[in-house]
Amino acid sequence: MTAHEVLSALESRDNHQAWLAAWALIRSPNAALDRDYVPVLDRIRTAVGRLPEPERPAVRDSRDCVRLALRIVEARSEGRCRCSVYASTDQILPESQAQHGLIDILGTRDIPWEPEFDCQCTDCGARYVVRENHGYHYPWAAWSPSPR
Ligand SMILES: [Zn+2]
Numbered sequence: 001m002t003a004h005e006v007l008s009a010l011e012s013r014d015n016h017q018a019w020l021a022a023w024a025l026i027r028s029p030n031a032a033l034d035r036d037y038v039p040v041l042d043r044i045r046t047a048v049g050r051l052p053e054p055e056r057p058a059v060r061d062s063r064d065c066v067r068l069a070l071r072i073v074e075a076r077s078e079g080r081c082r083c084s085v086y087a088s089t090d091q092i093l094p095e096s097q098a099q100h101g102l103i104d105i106l107g108t109r110d111i112p113w114e115p116e117f118d119c120q121c122t123d124c125g126a127r128y129v130v131r132e133n134h135g136y137h138y139p140w141a142a143w144s145p146s147p148r
Contacts, residue, residue: 005021005024009021010048010066018047018066019062026065027096038077044070045070048067068085068092071085082121087143091140103119103122105118129145
């Protein structure tokens with residue numbers, strides 16, 4: 001998805017399109033966020049505010065991840081790294097982030113249902129301990145700054 005397609009999808013007022021676009025944005029490194037999305041932060045904020053209520057009940061409101069994408073662009077506009085937002089959500093899964101080159105996984109502890117990861121942001125070098133949980137309807141992850 002190009003940045004132009006992401007913006008169009010966010011402005012489509014279609015929650016599924018916006019959800020796809022939000023993930024494309026969330027999977028962007030700082031340089032791409034700064035180039036493609038920070039200059040249009042106001043457009044993104046307006047588009048997110050115009051998304052309709054979900055039509056049917058779901059385990060989770062798909063707009064949550066669209067709002068997360070918005071918070072990531074807001075963080076960049078304030079000079080903070082994208083990863084500064086990760087501790088505020090449970091939707092960022094370490095292995096997916098690593099596949100997109102956004103973090104390095106430095107270590108893994110195979111605890112049943114709750115694997116733990118030591119992660120480092122590839123943009124700013126911040127380290128996190130991430131506890132993942134696979135016991136619910138969908139996996140979630142809790143990010144905390146690493147004590148070391
Ligand atoms: Zn970072």
